Amino acid sequence: MQLxxxxxxxxxxxxAFEFYRAIFGGEFAMLSRYGxxxxxxxxxxxxxxxxAILHISLPINAHTVLMASDINEQFCAQRNIPFTQGTNHYISINLDAHEQxxxxxxxxxxxxxxxxEMPLEETFWGALYGAFTDQFGIQWMINCQLKNHVS
Known part of the structure; x- marks a missing residue:
C-alpha cells in the first residue's frame, strides 16, 4: 500500500505541476485530460x-507520488462541496490488484x-476506485489498480 x-x-x-516538476525534477508518470x-x-x-487536467502524477521519490486534477462540476456533482483553495486535498491510498x-x-x-463522493467500483482506467469524506472531514481516495491503463 502507498499513501x-x-x-x-x-x-x-x-x-502548478509544471512548477512542481521544475522544483522536484523528474517526468510526469501520467497526464490525462477530461477530453x-x-x-x-x-x-x-x-x-x-x-x-483541463483529469489526472496528473509526478513521482517525487521511490515512495511518494504527488497527484492532482482540475475539478469539473459535471464529474464532481456528488461532492456538493464548493472548491476552496487550501482545503482541496485528499489522502490517496494506492493498492495493487491482489489487494482488492x-x-x-x-x-x-x-x-x-x-x-x-463516489462508491468503490471499477472504472474506465482499469481500477477499483472510490472517494469519500470521513466522519472527521478528511477527504480520501482508494485506488486499487486492476490493470495497466494506457492513455
Missing part, C-alpha cells in the same frame, strides 16, 4: 473543459459515518 497526496485545482493543475474520457462522458464538455479485499475493507471502514 500519496492528491490535490484538486480550479483550472490551474497543469501550471481523454470515453466519448459518452466527454461529449458535453467545452473545449476548455476537455483541455483490502481496498474494500479500507473504503468501508474509513467511510463509516462519513459522506461517499
Amino acid at each position: 500519496n497526496h492528491y490535490l484538486n485545482f480550479n483550472g490551474t493543475a497543469e501550471s 481523454d474520457l470515453p466519448n459518452e462522458n466527454s461529449a458535453s464538455l467545452s473545449d476548455a473543459e476537455k483541455n 479485499d483490502e481496498a474494500h475493507r479500507l473504503f468501508d471502514a474509513l467511510s463509516q459515518n462519513g459522506a461517499v
Whole structure:
C-alpha cells in the first residue's frame, strides 16, 4: 500500500505541476485530460473543459507520488462541496490488484459515518476506485489498480 497526496485545482493543475516538476525534477508518470474520457462522458464538455487536467502524477521519490486534477462540476456533482483553495486535498491510498479485499475493507471502514463522493467500483482506467469524506472531514481516495491503463 502507498499513501500519496492528491490535490484538486480550479483550472490551474497543469501550471502548478509544471512548477512542481521544475522544483522536484523528474517526468510526469501520467497526464490525462477530461477530453481523454470515453466519448459518452466527454461529449458535453467545452473545449476548455476537455483541455483541463483529469489526472496528473509526478513521482517525487521511490515512495511518494504527488497527484492532482482540475475539478469539473459535471464529474464532481456528488461532492456538493464548493472548491476552496487550501482545503482541496485528499489522502490517496494506492493498492495493487491482489489487494482488492483490502481496498474494500479500507473504503468501508474509513467511510463509516462519513459522506461517499463516489462508491468503490471499477472504472474506465482499469481500477477499483472510490472517494469519500470521513466522519472527521478528511477527504480520501482508494485506488486499487486492476490493470495497466494506457492513455
